[in-house]
Amino acid sequence: MLEKAALILDCFSPSGGPYRLSELSERTGLPKPTVHRLAADLVGLGWLERSGPRYLLGAKLFELGSLVPHRRDLRETALPFLQDLFEATRETIHLGVREGMEVVYLERIHGHEALRLPSRIGGSLPLTCTAVGKALLAFSGAELTEEVLSLPLPSLTPHSITDPARLRTALEKIQVSGLAYEEQEAASGVSCIAAPVFAGDNAVAALSVAVPRTRFRPAQLAPAVRTAALGLSRVLRGAGGPRSPLS
Amino acid sequence: MLEKAALILDCFSPSGGPYRLSELSERTGLPKPTVHRLAADLVGLGWLERSGPRYLLGAKLFELGSLVPHRRDLRETALPFLQDLFEATRETIHLGVREGMEVVYLERIHGHEALRLPSRIGGSLPLTCTAVGKALLAFSGAELTEEVLSLPLPSLTPHSITDPARLRTALEKIQVSGLAYEEQEAASGVSCIAAPVFAGDNAVAALSVAVPRTRFRPAQLAPAVRTAALGLSRVLRGAGGPRSPLS
DNA sequence: ATCTTTGTTCCGTGACACGGAACAACGCGG
DNA sequence: CCGCGTTGTTCCGTGTCACGGAACAAAGAT
Numbered sequence: 001m002l003e004k005a006a007l008i009l010d011c012f013s014p015s016g017g018p019y020r021l022s023e024l025s026e027r028t029g030l031p032k033p034t035v036h037r038l039a040a041d042l043v044g045l046g047w048l049e050r051s052g053p054r055y056l057l058g059a060k061l062f063e064l065g066s067l068v069p070h071r072r073d074l075r076e077t078a079l080p081f082l083q084d085l086f087e088a089t090r091e092t093i094h095l096g097v098r099e100g101m102e103v104v105y106l107e108r109i110h111g112h113e114a115l116r117l118p119s120r121i122g123g124s125l126p127l128t129c130t131a132v133g134k135a136l137l138a139f140s141g142a143e144l145t146e147e148v149l150s151l152p153l154p155s156l157t158p159h160s161i162t163d164p165a166r167l168r169t170a171l172e173k174i175q176v177s178g179l180a181y182e183e184q185e186a187a188s189g190v191s192c193i194a195a196p197v198f199a200g201d202n203a204v205a206a207l208s209v210a211v212p213r214t215r216f217r218p219a220q221l222a223p224a225v226r227t228a229a230l231g232l233s234r235v236l237r238g239a240g241g242p243r244s245p246l247s
Numbered sequence: 248m249l250e251k252a253a254l255i256l257d258c259f260s261p262s263g264g265p266y267r268l269s270e271l272s273e274r275t276g277l278p279k280p281t282v283h284r285l286a287a288d289l290v291g292l293g294w295l296e297r298s299g300p301r302y303l304l305g306a307k308l309f310e311l312g313s314l315v316p317h318r319r320d321l322r323e324t325a326l327p328f329l330q331d332l333f334e335a336t337r338e339t340i341h342l343g344v345r346e347g348m349e350v351v352y353l354e355r356i357h358g359h360e361a362l363r364l365p366s367r368i369g370g371s372l373p374l375t376c377t378a379v380g381k382a383l384l385a386f387s388g389a390e391l392t393e394e395v396l397s398l399p400l401p402s403l404t405p406h407s408i409t410d411p412a413r414l415r416t417a418l419e420k421i422q423v424s425g426l427a428y429e430e431q432e433a434a435s436g437v438s439c440i441a442a443p444v445f446a447g448d449n450a451v452a453a454l455s456v457a458v459p460r461t462r463f464r465p466a467q468l469a470p471a472v473r474t475a476a477l478g479l480s481r482v483l484r485g486a487g488g489p490r491s492p493l494s
Numbered sequence: 495a496t497c498t499t500t501g502t503t504c505c506g507t508g509a510c511a512c513g514g515a516a517c518a519a520c521g522c523g524g
Numbered sequence: 525c526c527g528c529g530t531t532g533t534t535c536c537g538t539g540t541c542a543c544g545g546a547a548c549a550a551a552g553a554t
Contacts, residue, residue, distance in 0.1 A: 001248050002248065002252055016314035020532090059315060062369055064260070068263070122314060279544085280545085
């Protein structure tokens with residue numbers, strides 16, 4: 001029963017858009033009466049909302065989602081640095097963490113100029129075609145790198161790297177420089193530069209600046225991103241303590 | 248069964264803190280084996296996580312919560328204005344909406360100086376003792392005002408307004424000026440100024456600047472807050488269209 | 495070493511989730 | 525205006541699986 005409720009809620013990933021009863025029934029594979037009953041229950045709990053014939057994710061989920069400790073704490077301590085980075089660049093800023101073989105975005109701030117990007121808070125993208133993802137991958141241990149390279153590389157645009165050899169050399173450069181670049185691999189017309197945030201040897205997060213390709217000036221962005229990432233690393237080291245628990 | 252799962256998850260509001268099995272059992276009133284089984288199921292779905300003997304809210308909830316349309320869309324269109332406001336003031340910025348007789352915060356951005364405030368993203372506070380809440384209340388129709396005034400007024404600090412008459416005159420001033428003030432009513436040592444965001448006659452949101460009491464200069468903050476709120480109102484009007492559906 | 499508290503497993507019982515079928519309410523084209 | 529496909533809702537008999545007491549195991553506390 002929980003499982004079926006989860007199936008229903010998962011329909012809303014990643015579009016979030018409203019669905020009708022029969023769409024939910026079709027997408028979940030559950031019979032209509034079952035969806036009807038469960039959806040009603042979920043509405044009662046505030047996990048879904050219903051406006052006319054359409055179902056939407058409910059406010060309660062927003063409330064619960066905001067409380068998830070990992071996400072909330074990191075976002076909270078990172079925010080001042082993201083703001084610094086935004087003020088320094090006035091471009092779109094990302095904060096992301098690794099989850100399996102994907103990057104999950106915890107925060108994304110921007111000004112009035114809306115860049116059309118596939119990244120969304122709470123959403124995930126392949127590690128291999130975003131700057132944040134590459135920064136994370138380059139500092140997540142050799143085993144993960146090998147695993148990623150052994151699988152077919154997904155692509156978001158025609159520019160996404162799909163050649164394992166190219167990716168490998170790219171990762172090596174990132175490990176040396178501490179900076180990850182990406183040009184139109186996640187969205188056409190957008191370039192990106194990212195720096196890893198460390199807590200120990202491995203990256204626990206990464207932050208990036210996304211810029212329209214036409215005005216991408218890496219030399220000017222690099223110091224800002226690096227500074228922000230190092231500042232955050234330092235605060236995390238101090239806050240979590242050097243005793244940082246393994247699990 | 249869904250209801251019981253919801254009881255468990257609701258234990259994490261508002262602290263979000265980790266709980267042990269028996270704490271969950273006690274807080275929910277459910278017998279231990281039941282909680283044990285449900286918690287295991289929830290972990291399987293990613294709605295809870297378990298580190299050692301402690302349960303935490305899981306990453307899946309963050310993902311789902313980020314998709315809730317009302318919250319996400321408003322937050323997204325408001326963000327550039329929040330950034331403007333932050334750059335102009337370099338103080339803590341809030342974005343909130345009304346939900347029943349409380350204000351729910353959708354966003355809170357700040358710099359390195361951490362103000363100790365009761366407001367949290369996804370969290371809710373009484374309408375009556377926050378600037379955002381008062382701005383919302385003043386423009387949510389007379390019926391709601393009367394209902395709020397007819398009930399005992401909650402307080403967060405000794406400075407919170409508890410006298411209905413005082414609150415009534417305060418609301419009238421807000422309706423005239425389009426600005427809501429609050430001094431140490433939500434947190435001692437912190438003052439706040441808020442402006443409503445309109446979509447039609449009523450406020451759909453409000454945004455505020457929170458400042459340490461000692462450097463609270465309303466005359467300098469007021470124009471900035473008002474400008475941001477009006478800018479957001481204008482964009483919302485344009486985006487949602489003047490045909491804005493009722494439901 | 496003993497006791498207390500917490501976590502886990504087991505399992506018989508019965509509540510209630512389940513979904514096919516039948517019905518009602520739309521919306522559309524003729 | 526009226527059939528007709530689609531979608532939403534209600535009903536209800538069946539069978540399942542959630543339920544939680546009891547008993548056991550593990551971890552701290554004294």
